Amino acid sequence: MADLSQPPLPQPHPAKQQVAASFSRAAASYDSVAQLQRDVGQALLARLPAPLQPRQWVDLGSGTGYFSRALYQRYPHATGVAVDIAEGMLRHARPLGGACYHVVGDAERLPLRSASAELIFTSLAVQWCSDFAAVLDEAARVLRPGGVLAFTSLCQGTLYELQGSWQQVDGAVHVNRFRAAQDYQRLCAASSLSTLELQVCPHVLHYPGVRQLTHELKALGAHNLNPGRPSGLTGRARVAALLQAYEQYRGPNGLPATYQVVYGVLGK
Template structure:
C-alpha cells in the first residue's frame, strides 16, 4: 500500500516552493477544510489543538477564531510553509515535524485537525498511532485526504499518450476505512465524496497543480522535458472529458473523524 508514494523530502521541498502561490489557487483546499471543520462533534471545545499539515496557516487561523481560548500548534513538514504562515498568526507555536513521528508529548492534545495532508504519508497506520498517543481521552482526530480516483481524467489521458506515471498515486478508500477501524480510536465517521473543478484548458489545470506544490511527485515519473507532440496528444486525449463547464478535474476526498 505504501509503494509508489512520494518521498517526504520531495514533498517538503515542493510545498515549500509553493508557499507564496498556494493560497491564490487553493479554492478546493479551503472548501474541503471548511467541510472538515463542520464535521467536528457538536459542542466540542478543545483546550489545545494541532493543525497537522498546516500549510499556509489558513485553518490554523480559523481554528484560533473558533476556539479563542485554546492553545494552538501549527505543524508542517515544509519549513517554507511555516515561514510563510508564522507572521500571519493563528497558532501559538509553529513546528517543523512529521505526522508519522510527532514531536509532541503523550496525551497533550484535545484536537488534531488535518486537512489534505495525510495523503502524502506513506504509513497512515503510523499517523493514526501517533494521534492515539498524543490525544487525551475524549480527544478528536479529524482528517481529510485524497484517495484512488483523484485526477482520474488526467491519469486516463496520460495513459492514452504514453503509459507513464504522471499523476500522484493515492490510497484506496477501503484502506483508509480499515486502518481507521483498526487504529484503537473510536470511528465516529468516514466517508468519500467527489469534488470536481472545471478548467478552461489543460494549461490552467497544470499551472494550478504546480502553484499548489501538488504536481507529480511520484517515483517512476518520466524525467526530462515533455515533448511538444506528447503535450498535444495529451490535450487531445483530455478534450474527450470536456463538459459544458470546462475540462473536469475530479478529486475523491476522504473525510474521517475519530475519538480517543
C-alpha cells in the same frame, strides 16, 4: 505542548524531503490557487463535534496557516500548534497568526507530548504519508481521552481524467497515486481510535483547459511526486496528445478534474 526537549528526529525519507521541498517552494503561490483545499477544509470544520471545546489543538500539515487561523477564530481561548513537514510553509504562516507555535514535524512521528491535545485537525495532508497506520497511532498518542482526530485525504480515483488522458499518450507515471478508500476504512477500523464518521465525497473542479489545471497543481506544490515519473521536459508532441485526449471529458462547464476526498472523524 511542542516537546522541544525530545531528541532530534531522524532525517525524513528522501520522498518526504521531496514533498517538503515542493511545498516549501509553493508557499507564496499556494493560497492563490487553493480553492479545493479551502472548500474541503471548511467542510471538515463543519464536521467537528459541536460539544468539542479543546484547550489545545494541532493543525497538522498546516501549510500557509489558513486553517490555523480558522481554528483560532473557532476556539479563541485554546492554544494552537501548527505542524508541517515543509519549513517554508511555516515561515510563511508564522507572521499571519493563528497558531501559538509553529513546529517542523512529520505526521508519522509527531514532535509533541503524549496526551497533550483535544483536537488534531489535518486537511489534505496525510495523503503524502506512506504509513497511515503510524499517523493514526501518533494521533492516538497525542490526543487526550475524549479528543478528536479530524482528517481529510485523497484516495484512488483522484484526477482520473488526467490519469486516463496520459494513459492514452504514454505509460509513464504522470499523476500522483493515492491509496484506496477501502484502505482508509481498514486502517481506521484497526486503530485504537473509534470511527465517528468516515466517507468519501467526490469534489469536481472545472477548468477552461488542461494547462490551467497543471499550472494550479504546480502552484500548489502538488504536481507529480511519484517514483517512476518522467524526468526532464515533456515533449511538445506529447503535450498536444494530452490536450487532445483530455477533450473527451469536456462538458458545459469546461474540463473536469475530480478529487475523491476522504472525510474522517475519529475519537479517543
